[in-house]
Amino acid sequence: VTPVQGRFFDGKTTAAHAATLSIGADGFVRIEGDGWERSVRLDEVEISDRIASVPRRVRFADGAVFETHENDPIDEALLGLGRHTFHHDVARWERHWPIALASLVLIVVASWAFVRYGIPAIATVAARVLPPAVDRAIGAEGLEILDRTFFEPSKLPAARRAALTARFRAMTAPLEDGHDYRLEFRSAGEDGANAFALPSGIVVLTDELVALAEKDDEIIAVLAHEIGHVRGRHGLRMILQSAGVSVLALAVLGDLGSASALAAMIPALIHAQHSRAFETEADEFAKQWLREHDIDPRSFDAMLCRLAEGESGGDGDGDDDRFDFLSSHPPTSQRAQCATPPVAE
């Protein structure tokens, strides 16, 4: 193979010595300087990976280094001797624009697919492995904090509360999934029609939601939705998925630095997407449960539509579609058929 020109550094001083190096077909590396020469087996030297046109380094066992700008002859010699490495391919890809641009497309597709399907699948498996005790530990103090900052005690008549609690018990008793279900009533002031579930199994219902419902079936539908969250272990899965996204974001965007505020927004967008997937799952659980218990699933739709009206000041549903991707809940128009006339009875 054609000898390559370069410089030799003995590793003891910064002095440079002009030298010529050749890699023979016999697997020997010969280096020749002014009045000296060395010959060693290829296995005894370490040749650095190629990167762009950065000088190539051939390192000898004693720490001496030969450095050359002639990358191509070195590659040819190594390939000729069957010394093909992965970074040889990487260096080739890095030289070609079409491959670089294809990489860009693949990064976007692979990241999207992983975030959309990979992370939720991993989180589901991980949640299955973790015992329900873990759910109880998440936000164990959540309700106390909300009570201190946001909620007032419920003003519903005790009999009404007892009746709803009895129905809730009847709903949850047959589930036997290891969660300690409990129904709590709170008042949240005007515009406070809401219901939510804590991972520990506590479902909170506000007086305002109870007042908004026209029939008990509508409240039952909401409770079924919240039970769907607990049973699906959405709290735990959300934590696991957020952790997964953080790790991925760190790996992919880590070296972008803090300069890109856009990069910082991405985990929030993904969080919203995952949260919406959980809402859909809880909706499906609720509708399925209602059908199985001979309750018209449209009572769920009716309740959602009324909640949406309350939020948007009475001008109907779906007005938040523009900010679809930012919302933690799917638009009401996708979740319920609001055009349906009130359930006839």
Added chain:
Amino acid sequence: MQQSVALPASAAASVSGMPFESRANGGEYFRIWIVNLLLTVITLGIYSAWAKVRSLRYFYGTTSLDGTAFEYHGTGMQILKGRLIAFGVLAIYSLLTQFAPLLALIFIPIFFFGLPWVIVKARTFQMRVSSWRNVRFNFHGTYGGAMAAYIGWYLVAAITAGILTPLWIHKRTQYIVDNTSFGAERFRLAATLGRFFAFCYIAAGIGLAVVIVIAVAIPALMVAGSAGGASADPTAALLSAGPMLIVIGLLTFLALFAIVAYYERSFTNAVFDGLELGDHRVRCNLKFGRLFFIYLTNVLGMAVTLGLFYPWARVRMLRYQVESMGFEPSGSLDKLVADNQAASSAIGEEFGEAFDVNFGL
């Protein structure tokens, strides 16, 4: 000491001595970055250690002095080991904060006593994997030294309500620089404490001025707005002052960049201009205007291209920094001698490297 050898000065460089040169190129680095990013994504982040090595080798290898490029010798496996350990520690910490917040408190002393250790290990690793003409850099700082410089002097700055912060910055910079060597030759920080006080106070002064202007301007505009609109409604006042608020927002944004650029320029010049290596000297002459312009256009470029401008941004910044530096040798550059450094165990060093400790040098 000031006996610089006459050398042909590069036409572009406004700095005396032999110029440091950079051949880094945005398009070339974009291809390296994006290909390695793809490999990182499809290996779920594991390849990122090798991606980091390729990036660093590219930047070292395109930076040269006296016709010889610098070299980075770290390996992907070294970086990966450090990252795995660091990842394990962070995972334990975040699990504890989630499930047992009280237990997570034990991380406070661990952080306190661990930080100096991480700093020493990271700096040692970074220096030992850097070389020029096959002579390596090294770091000789001790744990006690790092504890004093980073924690001890920090406490001094803290109890004086920040007044002595420049002293802390000077101490820790001196600790890092004076313990660094190239071969058998030590570096020595030349910048005086007074210089650190000067630029720190100027930067803080500009920052304070910006805060005062905002604090005065916004209420003033709101008052003017409500008077003009004959309305006492604060929302209406805010709306009528809207265009002015946008202008103030933009000016604040520019002012913050100016402060960052001013501080970076001053700090880097203080560290490198006059920096001694035995009888040799480093020169550095970063200009505020140019640095400010690069910062601003880099951020705008990144925002407009959703981050794809990153490789060009990084190359532009690096090229400007490298090309602002020069080296005034005292005699021949062939006679610097290597240090007989023992190849020490590197586990801790890799661990430090994983935290990407940035010394701002």
